[in-house]
Amino acid sequence: MTHPGRYHHGDLHAALLREAAVLLREQGVEGLSLRRLAERAGVSRTAPYHHFQDKNALLCALAEDGFRRLDRLMEDAAFQAHDPEPGLRRFVRGYLHFACDDPEQYELMFGRTLWKTGRPTESLRRVAHGCFRRYVDKLEADGLGATALPGGADPLRVAQASWATLHGLCRLLLDGIYVDRQDMEAVSDQAVALMLAAVRPAERTP
Amino acid sequence: MTHPGRYHHGDLHAALLREAAVLLREQGVEGLSLRRLAERAGVSRTAPYHHFQDKNALLCALAEDGFRRLDRLMEDAAFQAHDPEPGLRRFVRGYLHFACDDPEQYELMFGRTLWKTGRPTESLRRVAHGCFRRYVDKLEADGLGATALPGGADPLRVAQASWATLHGLCRLLLDGIYVDRQDMEAVSDQAVALMLAAVRPAERTP
DNA sequence: GTGCTATGTTGACGCTGTCAAGATAACATC
């Protein structure tokens, strides 16, 4: 398939996604136009519309891939309550690495482009939610559900707050506000310490 | 000034900023076009270019206003080391309220639109940095510089990590990912607890 | 009054997402 000069492309759907991922990585969402995409795939401007409802749908598919990769990272996570530090440290590093490896993809996954302006696909919603769900479950299963925090009885809250820390760090880092790229190591450790202080079970609270 | 039917507008600069703030609040950056802005101000499409170098410059000015407002919020903050909870709680609520009151403005201030894609004005950079600087100083002045955290000796790190938590929370909240608007109260408390655990000085670490 | 400068105008260019209508190929059915 994918013979040049043919009227039918062969596997345009996959080719579009592939090319889109490259374009996204190199130029960001702003540089990703359907027209340019079509041109790169050697196809006319409106051909993509036979494979994706509109630009939003294509971007959602792209973000979905990202969440699937992130979900795999989540699978490997393990936080043992008796000594959460190494697991947490590995997870945080992995997360930051994931975000920094392809910032534009991360931005697309969590940015307003899809979640506010455009409407996220039902399919995207499912994957993204599943990814977070897995994080909550991991926390709970590994015995980090109830923590030293007052509201810590609810693992959902712990998950939300800790994910927010991680996420906020990534955003500040990637957009270059307040946190420099070279601070990454130090701030990463700081984030781990922050979470540990919150998550370390009840030595203090009787 | 600002007489209708006049060739010269009178105070287009201010009018543009005013109208832009409204449009931003109502429709977000995506709905804010220079052409529409000009039309609303009763002026031709290219008139704004005599008052702002380009769209990026106008957006920077808009974001700058936001940072000035946020800076005022920062002034009121007070974290006393002997009992940081009430001050911190007030600050967190204030911050979340600020973000939720005008989400599009917050997005503009911290989003990639200015910091990644467009280039932030030197003036914007200064104000934004000053705002964060004030936060760091406040933390240090109130005796929260060195904390229970291992790396807590550096107030900059504490500031970065705690701001990241706050910021991440806002992003997840505003974009509607993982955190619902109705969870705000609970998550806000959770964030306070998280920071407190990190910031409460050295009862544990000898 | 004369000229300079700030401000506002129209016209144009290339870019974008998307719709409508028509062309072509593949495939299923008779």
Add this chain to the structure above:
DNA sequence: GATGTTATCTTGACAGCGTCAACATAGCAC
């Protein structure tokens, strides 16, 4: 094998965008 249906791809068009160039007007200094 012929026929019809469907998936796929094409060109043409439209409205919107940011921005540049060239021109018009008004205010202000001299």
